[in-house]
Amino acid sequence: MQKVVLIVGPTAIGKSHLGLELALRFNGEIISADSVQVYKGLDIGSAKAVAKDLAQVPHHMIDIVAPNEGYSAADFALEARAIIEDISSRGKSVFIVGGTGLYIRALIGGLFECPGKDEAYRAELLERSKREGRLALHAELAIVDAKSAERIHPNNIHRLIRALEVYRITGRPMSEMHDEHAFSDDIFETLTIGLNKDRSVLYGGINARVDAMMEAGLLEEVEGLLDAGFGRELKSMQTLGYKEMAGYIAGELNLGEATELLKKNTRNFAKRQITWFGKDAAIKWFDVEDDSYHGKVSELVGEFLA
Numbered sequence: 001m002q003k004v005v006l007i008v009g010p011t012a013i014g015k016s017h018l019g020l021e022l023a024l025r026f027n028g029e030i031i032s033a034d035s036v037q038v039y040k041g042l043d044i045g046s047a048k049a050v051a052k053d054l055a056q057v058p059h060h061m062i063d064i065v066a067p068n069e070g071y072s073a074a075d076f077a078l079e080a081r082a083i084i085e086d087i088s089s090r091g092k093s094v095f096i097v098g099g100t101g102l103y104i105r106a107l108i109g110g111l112f113e114c115p116g117k118d119e120a121y122r123a124e125l126l127e128r129s130k131r132e133g134r135l136a137l138h139a140e141l142a143i144v145d146a147k148s149a150e151r152i153h154p155n156n157i158h159r160l161i162r163a164l165e166v167y168r169i170t171g172r173p174m175s176e177m178h179d180e181h182a183f184s185d186d187i188f189e190t191l192t193i194g195l196n197k198d199r200s201v202l203y204g205g206i207n208a209r210v211d212a213m214m215e216a217g218l219l220e221e222v223e224g225l226l227d228a229g230f231g232r233e234l235k236s237m238q239t240l241g242y243k244e245m246a247g248y249i250a251g252e253l254n255l256g257e258a259t260e261l262l263k264k265n266t267r268n269f270a271k272r273q274i275t276w277f278g279k280d281a282a283i284k285w286f287d288v289e290d291d292s293y294h295g296k297v298s299e300l301v302g303e304f305l306a
Contacts (some may be wrong), residue, residue, distance in 0.1 A: 001189045002088045005301055006033075006096045008277050010193035010202060010270035011202060012047075012209045015286050019097035020053050021294065022301055025047065026093045029058040033079050033098030033107070037062045038071050041225055045241030047209070067225060067236040073106035080107050084188070093305055101276040103279045108190060115169045125161045137164065145173035158235055190245045191304040193297055194283040196274070201289065203267050210241075210263045219245050219255070240266055 006023065008014050019030050032038075036046035040063045049059050060083045065071050080096075080103075087094050096104065129137050134154045141163055142149035148163040166174040196202075222245035232246045240264055248258035277283060277299055284300065286293045 002084060002094070002189045003185070004084060004094045004096060004108070004190050004304060005304065006108070006190060006192040007195070008033075008099060008101075008104065008192060008283065009134070009166070010273040010277075011099055011266060012206045012270070013195045013197060013202060015097050015099065015195060016047070016049060016053075017237075018193070018294070018297065020057055021089045022298065023057040023095050025298060026096045026301060027091075028093035028304055029087045031060045031083055031087075032062050032095050032097050033076070033080075033096050033100050033103045034061075035071075035073075035076075035100040035103060036236070037098075038064050038076070039067050040065065041067055041221070041228075041230075042236060042239070042242065044213050044216050044221050045245075047213075047240070058267065067230040068234055070235070073100075073102045076103045077106040081187075099273050101273065108188060115166055118165055121165055121168055122161055125164060126157070129157055129161075134160065136249050137161070140164065141167075145175055147175035148173060150176070158238075166261075167210055190282075191301065192280065192283045193300070194285040195288050196285055197288050202270060206266050206270060207263050210249055210259060210266060213241065214259060222246055223249060240269060 005028075007019050007022075009015055022028065023030050030049075032049075034046060036042055037048050038061060039046070047063055053059070061076065061080060064079075066244075070141040084094050096107065098104065125137060134157055137160050138149060138152070141152070141160060144167045145163055152159045152163060154160065163174045166172075168179070170177070197205075218241055222242050225242070226232070226236065226246065226249060232238075232243075232250070237243065237246060244253070244258045244262040244265065247253045247261075248255050252262065286297055290296075
């Protein structure tokens with residue numbers, strides 16, 4: 001069974017830095033488990049590895065699809081598993097680094113075989129959401145799949161439409177199919193390192209990262225993507241940083257408001273990540289404010305890989 005080290009935790013906590021450090025020490029390569037870094041051109045807002053880091057350690061699953069292409073957790077799992085096999089075949093260590101919990105779950109535990117798409121029905125639902133409001137679709141989902149309706153916020157139009165689409169195609173609730181599978185297809189031997197820190201310190205770091213992204217040209221990056229024809233309605237452009245800056249460009253917010261909204265939304269995203277990963281009893285947690293944590297993590301990884 002192939003050994004895989006995972007580094008998880010909320011955004012802006014230092015996962016990438018630790019991953020690079022461990023990959024250098026243990027002759028490894030990094031697979032990014034980030035649902036935004038897969039998109040070409042979404043660089044600053046997704047905090048992709050810089051050229052210096054890429055030159056030191058090979059990184060995978062970055063810049064693999066255009067902003068207007070679809071990409072799912074199942075797609076990620078399929079591609080990442082092939083990369084893991086290749087890395088392992090060359091005698092190198094595998095490090096999965098990222099905060100997209102569903103990507104990691106799909107990769108390590110598998111996903112149920114999801115039905116295909118019904119583009120006409122999707123378009124119909126999207127039109128209805130504009131005409132009747134997202135709450136109307138959410139109420140409809142609650143009737144046919146109450147459990148999915150509890151899990152999916154009405155504002156998450158992509159997941160909302162997908163759940164209704166699955167029910168339309170299969171006649172079964174998507175939640176039922178998830179529960180049957182239960183992500184039980186363990187195919188790797190894993191060590192999962194979780195990073196955390198005091199919540200107020202984490203939020204301060206998030207605010208500082210947003211300011212740094214703005215200084216690095218996040219607004220200009222979003223303008224370039226919009227000018228290239230990648231519209232605000234795309235899934236990629238609805239992600240953190242891109243959605244808020246697009247709102248400013250459209251005249252819905254001033255720049256200060258857009259920046260503060262991005263900080264708030266990123267803090268809320270970090271809360272959801274903490275909740276998601278907090279449910280996994282297998283994660284070994286480390287406080288990044290502990291000066292000795294690097295040494296402790298390195299020792300644990302070394303024992304695991306030996």
